[in-house]
Amino acid sequence: MSNKYYISTAIAYTSGKPHIGNTYEIVLADAIARYKRLCGYDVYFQTGTDEHGEKIEQKAADNNLTPQEYVDNVSKEIKNIWDVMETSYDKFVRTTDKKHQKIVQDIFKKLYDQGDIYKGEYKGLYCTPCESFWTPTQAVNNICPDCGREVYETTEEAYFLRLSKYQDRLIDYINSHPDFITPESRKNEMLNNFLLPGLQDLCVSRTSFKWGIPVTFDDKHVIYVWLDALSNYITNIGYDVVKPSETFQKLWPADLHLVGKDIIRFHTIYWPIILMALNLELPKTVFGHPWLLFGNDKMSKSKGNIMYADDLVAKYGVDAIRYYVLHEIPYASDGSITEELIVSRTNADLANVLGNLVNRTISMAWKYFDGYIYKSKSNDDLDQELIECVESLEKKVHQKMEEIKVGDALDEIFVCLRRCNKYIDETTPWTLYKEQKEERLKEVLYNLLESIRVCTVLLQPFINSTCQKIFLQLNTNDQDLSSIKTFGKLEDKHRLNKPEVLFVRHEI
Ligand code: MSP
Numbered sequence: 001m002s003n004k005y006y007i008s009t010a011i012a013y014t015s016g017k018p019h020i021g022n023t024y025e026i027v028l029a030d031a032i033a034r035y036k037r038l039c040g041y042d043v044y045f046q047t048g049t050d051e052h053g054e055k056i057e058q059k060a061a062d063n064n065l066t067p068q069e070y071v072d073n074v075s076k077e078i079k080n081i082w083d084v085m086e087t088s089y090d091k092f093v094r095t096t097d098k099k100h101q102k103i104v105q106d107i108f109k110k111l112y113d114q115g116d117i118y119k120g121e122y123k124g125l126y127c128t129p130c131e132s133f134w135t136p137t138q139a140v141n142n143i144c145p146d147c148g149r150e151v152y153e154t155t156e157e158a159y160f161l162r163l164s165k166y167q168d169r170l171i172d173y174i175n176s177h178p179d180f181i182t183p184e185s186r187k188n189e190m191l192n193n194f195l196l197p198g199l200q201d202l203c204v205s206r207t208s209f210k211w212g213i214p215v216t217f218d219d220k221h222v223i224y225v226w227l228d229a230l231s232n233y234i235t236n237i238g239y240d241v242v243k244p245s246e247t248f249q250k251l252w253p254a255d256l257h258l259v260g261k262d263i264i265r266f267h268t269i270y271w272p273i274i275l276m277a278l279n280l281e282l283p284k285t286v287f288g289h290p291w292l293l294f295g296n297d298k299m300s301k302s303k304g305n306i307m308y309a310d311d312l313v314a315k316y317g318v319d320a321i322r323y324y325v326l327h328e329i330p331y332a333s334d335g336s337i338t339e340e341l342i343v344s345r346t347n348a349d350l351a352n353v354l355g356n357l358v359n360r361t362i363s364m365a366w367k368y369f370d371g372y373i374y375k376s377k378s379n380d381d382l383d384q385e386l387i388e389c390v391e392s393l394e395k396k397v398h399q400k401m402e403e404i405k406v407g408d409a410l411d412e413i414f415v416c417l418r419r420c421n422k423y424i425d426e427t428t429p430w431t432l433y434k435e436q437k438e439e440r441l442k443e444v445l446y447n448l449l450e451s452i453r454v455c456t457v458l459l460q461p462f463i464n465s466t467c468q469k470i471f472l473q474l475n476t477n478d479q480d481l482s483s484i485k486t487f488g489k490l491e492d493k494h495r496l497n498k499p500e501v502l503f504v505r506h507e508i
Helices: 020-038 054-062 067-084 098-113 163-176 184-195 225-230 246-251 261-277 309-316 318-328 339-369 381-391 393-402 406-427 429-434 438-459 464-474
Strands: 004-009 042-050 091-094 117-127 132-134 152-161 256-260 285-289 292-294 335-337
Touching: 004 020, 004 246, 020 042, 020 067, 020 256, 020 285, 020 292, 020 309, 020 318, 020 406, 042 067, 042 225, 054 067, 067 091, 067 309, 098 117, 098 152, 098 225, 098 261, 152 261, 163 184, 163 261, 184 261, 225 261, 256 261, 261 285, 309 318, 309 339, 318 335, 318 339, 318 406, 318 464, 335 339, 339 406, 339 429, 339 438, 339 464, 381 393, 381 406, 381 438, 393 406, 393 438, 406 429, 406 438, 429 438, 438 464
Parallel strands: 004 042, 004 256, 042 091, 256 285, 292 335
Antiparallel strands: 117 132, 117 152
């Protein structure tokens, strides 16, 4: 059986620099991808940029650039932020890529030839920033239900995708595949708000602007940006309307499409219907993650509350920011970010719990045994409690990661790290030293160091750079899951490297 795992993020709009909210998604995907790799999966992790549409055409003009120049700049900026966040994507795709454009054109033509796309006329309320048409019931008082801006009445000759034809099949599919849409609340929202009331056919071309992929057989039209963007998930892994490649056969269907809650509708209604029309399997899971808010507010330029990942990383370090966003956004409800919150979370968890534990323990090993550690047999109840906490950790983390509850997985690891700190307070190694209880002191330090190693193995997907620093201080290559199956992998008479501070405390 293949153990491939294909995970994707939404592709980010190149309308401007992404804020920390958009950046959250790539970090979340990265943590999942790294975790799956740790578990031995052959992971393919895809991300990239969504580069067409009217808004981008306008932005380019405002900046006196061609659209291509404009998206080249922004796409580079986005990729740079993904790199600053140390995300381990395998492929960064761009919708202006020639090969992608050609396949999207082929997809459009195929769907037209088989009657799933037809030509008609669109009359409706159009939201330019969202590039979406709305019905009067959706756009109450001429306000776009997605972004809250004004919509305008427009009539356009357009091509349409026959959603209605696939609607019942999709409802059946959703009902018979409980893992397809998560969380459950999103699934109910899709069924009750969109599918059960009945779908209107989707307008899939535009004539009002030029910056898009042309329809080959009707060059007045460009392909609707969502049809173009959604196809990225297959065009970049070797899909072809005539003969999909072997890579495609291996990777498709995707195991997880990670997207924000605002675009779950596109991924669980339009995208599955496009795939059904192409006679392809549907992705196994679409997870609509919650949002990161500034305090309780949506981040926006007009409110002046936008935070950027690269600025935050320059100030607090990459792992503080990775940890913050991964820990602070629950599975199903929005999370919040402010600098005060970042500082208090970093101080409380990373500096006081993790950093302090590692530093104290390694310093003691140097102070008492010149950096050597000794394995000894222990039967103490306190030891057993600590060891049980550490030995059961992998299973607990695994369970949370399977449920995509990444913040909860981190919490489990920190329960163990706190347990280790408590163990220091309970065993008071400095007293053991004073009282010359050398055997017991060796035992205590060994238990602590091995517990730190196990926690570090499991922390790698989330804060990898820090983990590499800890492994260096522990002077160990035992970093994979097989090394934590049983407690006690660190060798007797092993020598550590010198301690170094992992996190500095910040003032608010
Ligand atoms: N280009 C489309 C996606 C096409 S996928 C075929 C798009 N781009 S986006 O740049 O606006 O958003 C990228 C991702 O960031 C989306 O999944 C979106 O939900 C997510 N987020 C945008 N703001 C966010 C927060 N404040 N918090 C968390 N995620 C946020 O949509």
